[in-house]
Amino acid sequence: MRIVRSALLCCVVVAVLGVGFRLLPAPAYGASPSFQSAETPSFVQVGKRYAFTWSGGGPAQTYTIKRVRTDGWVLVDVVEENVNPAFLVTGEFPTRWLNVALAISIQEMRPFVQ
Secondary structure, eight states, rough: HHHHHHHHHHHHHHHHHHHHHHSSSSOOGGGTTTTOOOOOOOTOOOOEEEEEEEETTTSSSEEEEEEEETSSSEEEOOOOSOOOGSSOOOOOOOOOEEEEGGEEEEEEEEOOOO
C-alpha cells in the first residue's frame, strides 16, 4: 500500500510539473529560459583594448574588440598575453565571441602617458 501511494504521489508531481512547464512563455530567439542576455555596456567600443575579469577568478584577460552586438556579445582578437605566440600564424591572432555582460570588471587599456 505504501509503495502504491508513493508511486501515485510521484505521478501527480510529474503531471503538475509538466503542466507548469507548458505554461511558461517560449524563450526569445531560441535561448534557454534559464539565461537572460544583458546589454553590452555602452562604453565598450570597436578597436579598443579592454582587460576583462570574470567571476571564475584568475587574472584579467586583455582583448581587442573587433565587433560589438547590443546583446552582450562582442567579437575579440585574442592578444599575445592570452595565447602562446608559438602556436599562431605570424601577424594573426585568433578571434572569439565573449559575453562581456557577464564580466565582473572591464577596464579600458589606455597607453601610459607621462
